[in-house]
Amino acid sequence: MLTLSEYPLVSIVMACYQGEKYLAIQIESLLVQDYPHMEFIFVDDASQDSSWTILEKYANQDSRLTIVRNETNIGYRKTFERGINLSKGDYIALSDQDDYWIPSKISRLVHGIGEASLIYADSELVNADGIPIGQKMSEIKRQIAYNSPIMYTFGGWAPGHSMLFKRDLLAFALPTVDFVTHDYLIGFGATCANGIRYLPEPLVYYRQHESNTIGANLRKAPKPYTSxxxxxxxxxxxxxxxxxxxxxxxxxxxxxxxxxxxxxxxxxxxxxxxxxxxxxxxxxxxxxxxxxxxxxxxxxxxxxxxx
Incomplete structure (x- = not known):
């Protein structure tokens, strides 16, 4: 049986903003992951609600948590980047503030990543109350493995909330920019290293609600351009x-x-x-x-x- 130090460290990085409604539910699902060697980096992007109080409560209860608060709002891309830069893990997983994970998510991804630089899994969509709506992410958006950077030329995609990746790809993925998402760059970075595996198994309950920063496109999203x-x-x-x-x-x-x-x-x-x-x-x-x-x-x- 492996000792704790023999398991690679996995860093769970969460970007939080005005997340008080669902934040505790997600944190609870992170803390009960069955993988034995994890750290948690939670970065609050200058929330004005009770998000920081919730983060403090859990940080006082569990020494694996590191919480950081941005002095001003810098947006989810740079908030995730800050959390990633603070992490120490051999593997990194990103967490949204409003989903919830199955307890074996991290262990399943660590077991499945192999020589690839990134692995991501399917997701079960749930409504604002956390009730499954009978749809998976794979039924809405194409989800495949990637082994070449040119596979990202016309819309390659691996969702941040369901991915686990190795630290070595960060040389290609950071810094973030303001015209593409952070997880797009992380996915592209993985194709520049040792590629991406896909696990066709739902490991996240992906909550769909009116305040999603990025959702599953169940409704028509506004375009980032006008012409x-x-x-x-x-x-x-x-x-x-x-x-x-x-x-x-x-x-x-x-x-x-x-x-x-x-x-x-x-x-x-x-x-x-x-x-x-x-x-x-x-x-x-x-x-x-x-x-x-x-x-x-x-x-x-x-x-x-x-x-």
Missing amino acids: RKERNELILARLDLIQKRCPAGKNQDVLQAFLMACRGKNIPHRIDRVRIALKNRENMLAYKGKSAFGKFAYCFKLFFALY
């Missing part, structure tokens, strides 16, 4: 970011060439977009789940549009 021009600027900014963070030898050349083709508006640039996408369509379009014909046809759509 096609703004949309294209965001696409180009994201492509520029990932090609800069992608290491040489990991399809960086493909991402760089595709960015240059997307920046241009003339006929040769449009042809280059189509050509690059056709050559790499199996990986580039893996997330979209299209048929062989659908992938082929989508590439020609890029002659007229960026996405």
Whole structure:
């Protein structure tokens, strides 16, 4: 039987803001995880409700907890980043403030990650009262394994609330930026290291309510842009970011060439977009789940549009 120190340390990082309604329920589910070697880093983003009082209560009861309070509100991306930078674990798992986990979540993910840099699992959707609504995240959004950075070209995605990752990918994932989510960058960082595994098993009860910062898109979410021009600027900014963070030898050349083709508006640039996408369509379009014909046809759509 392993001693405590022989289990890799897992850091649970939570970003909290105005979370008093559900916060205690989530913390209780974290503290009863059956994995034996964990630390908890909870960062409050200058909440004005009783969130900090709740965090203090649990910190006084359990020495595994470290709680930190931002002096001013800096947003969930930078709050998660601060918590990650304070963590010491070999593995890191992110926690939302309003979900609740099954007791074996961390042990199942640690057992399943293997040589990959990140593993994520399915989630069971629940309503605001915590009651399952009969839907899984995998029934709404495509969830797959990723082994290449170019698989993130057209919408790759691994949700932060269900992931466990190794510290080595942080070199590619941080710092966060304000135009993509923190978990997008962590997922992309994992593809730059040793890839992502997917566990098709619900390990989180993912609460859907009106105050979700990021939900499962059960309702139409507002777009982060108001015009096609703004949309294209965001696409180009994201492509520029990932090609800069992608290491040489990991399809960086493909991402760089595709960015240059997307920046241009003339006929040769449009042809280059189509050509690059056709050559790499199996990986580039893996997330979209299209048929062989659908992938082929989508590439020609890029002659007229960026996405």
